[in-house]
Amino acid sequence: MSGDALGEVIIEITRVGDVQRVAAVHVATGVEVVVQAPANxxxxxxxxxxxxxLERALSADDAPPPADRPGKIV
Known part of the structure; x- marks a missing residue:
């Protein structure tokens, strides 16, 4: 399957009892996200x-790392 702006994305849906586990893998980067939803x-x-x-997970990789904060020195 393909995400519009994401490029190639593989989506896997597995039903487990009353819920479905949905995984999406971005082919180019290998980033995987998983959600659970009701089976219906x-x-x-x-x-x-x-x-x-998945879009949010990929955009988090682009964000700069947080500045060093040493914490409170007592």
């Missing part, structure tokens, strides 16, 4: 959710 959730909604989570 609409496929389009679950797909949108996991792709948004």
């Amino acid at each position: 959730a609409a496929l389009a909604d679950v797909r949108t959710l996991v792709l948004k989570k």
Whole structure:
């Protein structure tokens, strides 16, 4: 499957009892995210959710590291 702006994305849906486990892997980077949803959730909604989570995970990699904060010295 393919995410629009993400490039190639593999989505795996596994039903476990009353929930479904949805994993998305960005092929170019290997970044994987997982969400759980009710088994009767609409496929389009679950797909949108996991792709948004993957976009956020990929954008977090681009963010600069936080500045060093030594904490409170007592």
